[in-house]
Amino acid sequence: MKNRMISGLGAVVMGSLIAFGPQFFFEICKPMANGRWMKCHWTGQAEIGVGLLIVALGVLLLLFSSEKVRLGLSLSLAFTGGLALAFPHALIGGCEMATMPCRKVAFPSLTVIGVLTVVGFAVNAFYLHRKRPMQVPMQVPMQIPMKARQS
Amino acid sequence: MILEAREVKKRYYRDGLPFYAVDGASLSIGAGEFVCIVGRSGSGKSTFLNILAGLLTPTSGSVGFEGQEYAQLSDGELSRLRNTRLGYIMQGHNVLSNFTVLQNVILPHVFFKRDDDPADRALSLLEQVGLRPLASQYPSSLSGGELHRVSIARALFMSPKLLIADEPTGDLDEETVAEIIELFAAIVKNGTSVLMVTHNSDAANYADRIYTMKSGKLHPRLQDS
Amino acid sequence: MKRRPFLTFSDVAVYNLKRRPFRTACLVSLVAALAFVLFGGSLITYSLINGTEGLAKRLGADILIVPKGYDQMVEGILLRGEPSTFYMNADWIEKISALEGIRAVSPHLFVASLNAACCSVPIQLIGFDQETDFIVTPWLRTALPGELGDDEIVIGGSVSGRVGDKLMFFDRSYRIAAKMENTGTGFDASIFMNMNAARRAAGDYGAKGGPSLEGENGENASREGASTPPEESISSLVVLIDDGLTAAGMTRKINNTFGYGKSGIVVVPTKTIIGNVSGGLRALTAFTAVLVVILWILSLLVLTIVFSVTLNERKQEFGILRSLGITRKKLIALVFLESGTISLTGAAIGVFLSALLILPFRIYIQETISMPYMQPSLGKLLAIAAASLFLSFATGPLASLFSSSKMGSSDAYVVIREGGL
Numbered sequence: 118m119k120n121r122m123i124s125g126l127g128a129v130v131m132g133s134l135i136a137f138g139p140q141f142f143f144e145i146c147k148p149m150a151n152g153r154w155m156k157c158h159w160t161g162q163a164e165i166g167v168g169l170l171i172v173a174l175g176v177l178l179l180l181f182s183s184e185k186v187r188l189g190l191s192l193s194l195a196f197t198g199g200l201a202l203a204f205p206h207a208l209i210g211g212c213e214m215a216t217m218p219c220r221k222v223a224f225p226s227l228t229v230i231g232v233l234t235v236v237g238f239a240v241n242a243f244y245l246h247r248k249r250p251m252q253v254p255m256q257v258p259m260q261i262p263m264k265a266r267q268s
Numbered sequence: 269m270i271l272e273a274r275e276v277k278k279r280y281y282r283d284g285l286p287f288y289a290v291d292g293a294s295l296s297i298g299a300g301e302f303v304c305i306v307g308r309s310g311s312g313k314s315t316f317l318n319i320l321a322g323l324l325t326p327t328s329g330s331v332g333f334e335g336q337e338y339a340q341l342s343d344g345e346l347s348r349l350r351n352t353r354l355g356y357i358m359q360g361h362n363v364l365s366n367f368t369v370l371q372n373v374i375l376p377h378v379f380f381k382r383d384d385d386p387a388d389r390a391l392s393l394l395e396q397v398g399l400r401p402l403a404s405q406y407p408s409s410l411s412g413g414e415l416h417r418v419s420i421a422r423a424l425f426m427s428p429k430l431l432i433a434d435e436p437t438g439d440l441d442e443e444t445v446a447e448i449i450e451l452f453a454a455i456v457k458n459g460t461s462v463l464m465v466t467h468n469s470d471a472a473n474y475a476d477r478i479y480t481m482k483s484g485k486l487h488p489r490l491q492d493s
Numbered sequence: 494m495k496r497r498p499f500l501t502f503s504d505v506a507v508y509n510l511k512r513r514p515f516r517t518a519c520l521v522s523l524v525a526a527l528a529f530v531l532f533g534g535s536l537i538t539y540s541l542i543n544g545t546e547g548l549a550k551r552l553g554a555d556i557l558i559v560p561k562g563y564d565q566m567v568e569g570i571l572l573r574g575e576p577s578t579f580y581m582n583a584d585w586i587e588k589i590s591a592l593e594g595i596r597a598v599s600p601h602l603f604v605a606s607l608n609a610a611c612c613s614v615p616i617q618l619i620g621f622d623q624e625t626d627f628i629v630t631p632w633l634r635t636a637l638p639g640e641l642g643d644d645e646i647v648i649g650g651s652v653s654g655r656v657g658d659k660l661m662f663f664d665r666s667y668r669i670a671a672k673m674e675n676t677g678t679g680f681d682a683s684i685f686m687n688m689n690a691a692r693r694a695a696g697d698y699g700a701k702g703g704p705s706l707e708g709e710n711g712e713n714a715s716r717e718g719a720s721t722p723p724e725e726s727i728s729s730l731v732v733l734i735d736d737g738l739t740a741a742g743m744t745r746k747i748n749n750t751f752g753y754g755k756s757g758i759v760v761v762p763t764k765t766i767i768g769n770v771s772g773g774l775r776a777l778t779a780f781t782a783v784l785v786v787i788l789w790i791l792s793l794l795v796l797t798i799v800f801s802v803t804l805n806e807r808k809q810e811f812g813i814l815r816s817l818g819i820t821r822k823k824l825i826a827l828v829f830l831e832s833g834t835i836s837l838t839g840a841a842i843g844v845f846l847s848a849l850l851i852l853p854f855r856i857y858i859q860e861t862i863s864m865p866y867m868q869p870s871l872g873k874l875l876a877i878a879a880a881s882l883f884l885s886f887a888t889g890p891l892a893s894l895f896s897s898s899k900m901g902s903s904d905a906y907v908v909i910r911e912g913g914l
Contacts, residue, residue, distance in 0.1 A: 212653075221860070225853030232849055323815055343821050351818025358816050360809075366512035371500050376817045378502045387499045406512075422817070 121179060121187065124241050128175025128194055131234045135201050135227065136168025143226040145219040146212055157211035157219035163204045164227065171197055171234065184245050191242040198234030201227065269334075270430050270461050271320060272296040276329035278315050278484075289315040290326070291484030297430065297463055302456045304472055305465045306489075307481035313465045314359055316481065317434050320463070321356040322346045334429070351376055355423030355460075359434040362419035363407045369394065370403040373422045386425075393421040397451065413444035420451060430461045437468045449474060502823070506830040520799065521839040527792045528843025528885035533851050534781040535877050536868075537858065541774050544677030544865030548572070549767050551676055553628055554731035555740045557761045558589065558747070564759045567603075567729055568766055573863050574649070574682030576605030576617040578698060581758065583725035592750065594735045594743060599625040600727035602691040604698050606662045606684075616652070617683040618662065620691020628731055629685055637671040643693070644668060647685040650675030651856065660684075663697030677859070677867025695726070740764055770864055789884065796892030800832060804896040811900065825897045829890050836889025840882045848878065 139145045139161040146157050171194060178190050205211060205227050211219040278290040289312040297303050307313050318324040320331060322338050331338045333349060341349065350356060363372050373390040394400045397417040407415060416436055423431055433452070437445040445468055453474045456462050464471060472478050478489045510517045552571065559567045560581040569575035583600065590598045602620035621629045623640055633647060641647065646667045648654055659666045667686070675681050686694070734743045740762035747760050811824060819827075851858070852868070859866035869877065 221856045222854075225855075225857065228853040229849055236845075321816060323812075347815075347818045347820040347823075349818075350816065356816040358813060362813055362816075364810060364813060366508050367505075371508070374500050375505075375814075378500050378505060379814075379817065379819045379823060385499060426818075 120241070120244070121182065124187070124191065124238070125175050125179035127237060128178055128234075129172050131198075131230055131237075132168045132171030132173075132175055134168070134230050135171060135234075136165045138168075138226060138230070139164055139219075139223050143223045145223045146217055155212055155219075156209060157205075157217075157223065160205045160209040160211055160219075161223075163209060164201060167197060167201045167204065171201070184248070188242055188245040191238045191245060194238040195235050195242060198231050198238065201234065202231035270297050270299055271331070271333055271463070273320060273331045274329055276316065276319055276326045276331065278312075278319060278324065279327040288312075288327075288484045290319065292329070293481075293484070293486040294329075295320075295479070295486060297461050299429070299461060300456065300459055301461050301477070302452070302475045303461075303463045304475040304478045305463070305481055305486070306467065306469075306472065306478065307465075311481045312484040313481050314434055316486070317356075317432055317463075317465060321354060321432055322350060323356075348380065351379055352426045353429045355426070355428035355431040357419045357423050357431070357433040357436055359438070359465075361415060363410075363415050363422075365407045368404050368406055369399060369410070369418050372407070372418055373425050375422065376426050390421075390425060393424055394418075397421045413440050413447065416440065416444075416448055417451070420448070420455075424455065424460070428460065430463065431455060433462065433464045435465055435467065437466055437471065446470070502827075503830060506827055506834060509831055510834060516799075516803075517835060520796065520835045521842065523792055523795060524836045524839025524885055524888060525843035525846070527788050527888065528840040528881055529847045530788055530843075531785050531885055532844045532878060532881035533847040534785050535881060536847070536851055536874070537866075538778050538781050539873070539877060540677070540855075540858075540866050540868045541777065541862075541864055543869055544859075544867040545767065545770050545774055547676040547867050548678045548770065548865040551628070551632065551678055551680060552763050552767065553631075553733075554763055555734045556732045556743060556747075557763060557766075558585065558730040558732060558758050559728070559761065561754075561757050561759050563729075564761050567761065568769075569679070570603060570617055570619075570683070571679050571766065572770065572865055573860065574617055574679035576603075576615040578603060578605045578695070579728055580695075580726040581728065583727050585730060585758065586727070588751070589730060589732060589747070592746065594738045594746070595732060596735050597625065597627055597733040599627060599731050600688070601628075601729045601731065602688060602695065602726065603728040604691060604695045606694070606698075617679070618691060618694055619680075619683050619685050620688045620694075621685060622688045627733065632673070633671060633685075641670060641685075641687045643687060643690045645670040645686070646690075647671045647673060649673055649681040649683045649685075651681040652684060663694055665693075665697065675867060677865045679865075692726075773864060789888065792885075792888050793892055796832070796836075796888055797895050800828075800893045801896045801899070804828075804899065821900070825900060828893050828897050828900070832889035832893040833886070834889075836886045836892075840885035843885060844878050844882050847881075 134142075145161045146155050174190055174194050174197065178187055178194075181187055181190070205219075205224045211217070211224055273293065273295045276290055276293045277288055279286050280289050281287075291312070293312075293316055295303070305313055305316075315324065319326050322331070322333075322341075325338075333354065336349070338346060363369075364375070367375065370387070370390055373393060374386045377386040391400060391403060394403055397420060399414060399417055399421065402410060402414065407418070410418070420433075420436065423433070431452075436452070437448050440448065449468070449471050452462055452464065452471075456474075464475075466472075480487045480489050548571070557567060560579055563577075563579045566575075566577045566579060570577065580602075586598055586600055589595060600622050604618040604620070605615040606618055619629075623630065629647075637647060644665075644667055646660065646669060648660070648669055648671075650673050652672075654660055654669050654672070656669050656672055658669045660669060661667075662684075667690075673680070732743075734740065744760040744762055747758075748756075751758070814824060814827075815821075855866070855868055868874070
């Protein structure tokens with residue numbers, strides 16, 4: 118139950134930050150003087166989609182109690198976090214200058230959130246995978262060396 | 269002879285003055301014997317048992333287990349002896365709260381390198397003390413009597429030659445005390461020697477010999493009837 | 494496949510920690526905070542030292558000569574790559590060269606671009622004279638074998654773009670002929686071009702509304718550093734002096750020759766710039782070191798106190814373990830295993846979070862502290878991480894030394910159980 122709340126809410130928060138952070142908090146670059154959008158704008162657009170997907174997976178984490186389902190959700194969250202990293206760093210990219218706001222603040226912020234998402238949900242998946250109810254063997258050897266207690 | 273203690277003394281200092289918690293106690297226990305020590309609290313019983321279990325070094329006198337003198341054993345050898353041949357149930361709550369009932373019983377298994385899987389044996393012991401259904405519970409959800417039975421199962425886990433129990437019936441209601449004492453009687457019948465310290469006079473009925481401890485001295489008590 | 498044993502010795506330590514989640518979490522957080530500051534502090538300090546060394550290496554001149562009032566600007570360009578545009582008369586090259594004791598003089602022309610190819614922030618264009626230059630050329634030699642053409646540029650390490658790509662400035666296209674390594678200085682965010690190209694860019698800059706090279710306003714035409722300089726303009730001079738002379742002495746000499754305050758120029762010994770930086774750096778390094786030492790001792794102290802307090806409450810537990818046949822050595826090993834697990838977990842978390850927060854924000858940090866900032870190479874980085882990890886981890890075992898030494902005597906766990914005795 119505790120794991121469900123923490124992991125689910127964690128995904129919702131991370132996803133929201135990925136989706137809306139570049140739009141509002143750690144902003145990507147404004148359009149150029151001639152009104153054209155720069156590359157980082159499209160990274161921001163892509164992150165809205167990835168972020169909302171992470172939010173949706175997080176909501177599912179909150180809804181399902183089955184550990185196997187949550188294990189699967191955690192794994193896909195870890196990979197989706199990787200996708201959130203891939204847009205600014207490989208698939209789309211950003212402005213030419215390292216001193217531009219997108220490269221200076223927005224992308225590093227996305228890096229931090231993305232890495233936390235990947236690592237957090239990889240750890241959670243590992244935890245859910247390892248966690249099994251204490252295995253008490255059902256068969257008890259009937260050879261009882263000691264005399265049973267009289268009642 | 270399984271255990272033999274000769275003229276054991278343990279000196280402590282209180283307010284700078286020496287006094288003897290154990291004052292020249294001698295005791296020997298043979299195979300399959302059930303020996304009881306009774307005495308008021310503070311009479312030195314627990315100190316004596318700690319010395320017999322090799323946890324305390326006596327100021328003078330000697331203790332031997334199956335012919336091995338404690339004084340000649342290293343800490344490792346003495347620990348190994350406690351681990352395999354001498355079950356010791358200390359006074360009070362003896363069960364580690366961070367481990368489940370089953371893990372508590374298995375605990376002695378992990379201190380030395382071993383290959384076998386202990387879970388089955390531990391479960392059958394828990395079955396014998398009637399705690400099998402509670403195997404995966406934590407001690408905080410068990411009653412006093414159940415906790416005592418866990419420590420008995422754990423002490424029996426390595427199949428010791430001698431079981432030393434310090435007030436295994438303390439703080440328990442009459443019915444539970446009777447159950448525990450019957451459990452000990454069954455252990456003795458099974459061939460394990462038992463040395464028990466108790467306040468309870470019923471326990472004495474099962475014992476082969478009874479001693480009284482007073483101011484660190486051990487006196488044999490004649491069994492009436 | 495061998496089945497995992499039901500309960501192992503190290504499990505005992507792990508369960509002890511797991512079943513006290515609050516205490517364990519607090520201690521892990523404490524060590525994590527220590528590791529965070531230790532690694533973060535070392536990393537930032539090291540990057541600053543690295544950057545300052547880079548600056549000293551790159552700034553291979555004894556003195557800089559800039560128009561009066563622009564000495565702060567040139568510092569901004571060198572340290573932070575803050576773009577600016579200013580001019581002085583090119584005849585200063587002759588005037589300074591003529592002085593006795595001057596070994597070499599070379600002009601630079603600074604032009605701030607209005608916008609770069611993709612982005613709307615200005616970028617610093619630096620024109621240098623390929624015939625006399627001794628600052629940029631030696632440094633370019635490996636990356637650029639020949640001369641730099643009028644439509645070619647060399648970009649700083651943090652400007653993105655590959656060799657062969659085209660970049661647009663003032664509607665003119667330039668080919669990237671070389672890219673420099675990062676230095677941690679303002680040069681990283683600058684673009685280098687030859688003097689012709691820079692003059693042309695300055696002309697474009699004027700045409701776009703900035704101050705132009707052609708004198709429009711007679712009033713300002715003669716004033717150095719003003720917005721409307723004469724045709725043959727430069728922004729600064731880098732000067733080497735003869736061996737045996739001091740930069741301070743030469744500064745005095747130039748000021749005496751041309752009249753201090755009236756000449757329209759300022760002489761800046763480069764040691765002053767580097768000195769300003771390393772002065773601030775020393776203070777910061779000292780501050781970091783003190784902080785780290787205090788935090789380390791504090792963590793050690795808190796852990797020692799917690800471990801020895803819990804030792805008392807755990808005497809019964811240890812007594813039980815002893816009664817079950819654990820050896821004294823193993824019991825001490827158990828205590829170290831627990832404290833080591835706590836501190837190693839904390840140290841790993843702290844270093845990881847610190848690296849995650851500091852490494853990507855390189856540019857942001859550099860701009861915020863406005864000092865040359867150059868992150869170390871991967872090898873150095875790993876060495877700093879390993880050292881921080883080890884020092885933070887060491888607090889755990891060190892803190893349990895005290896309590897484990899108390900457990901040395903065999904009677905320690907038993908006596909307490911005697912109660913009234």
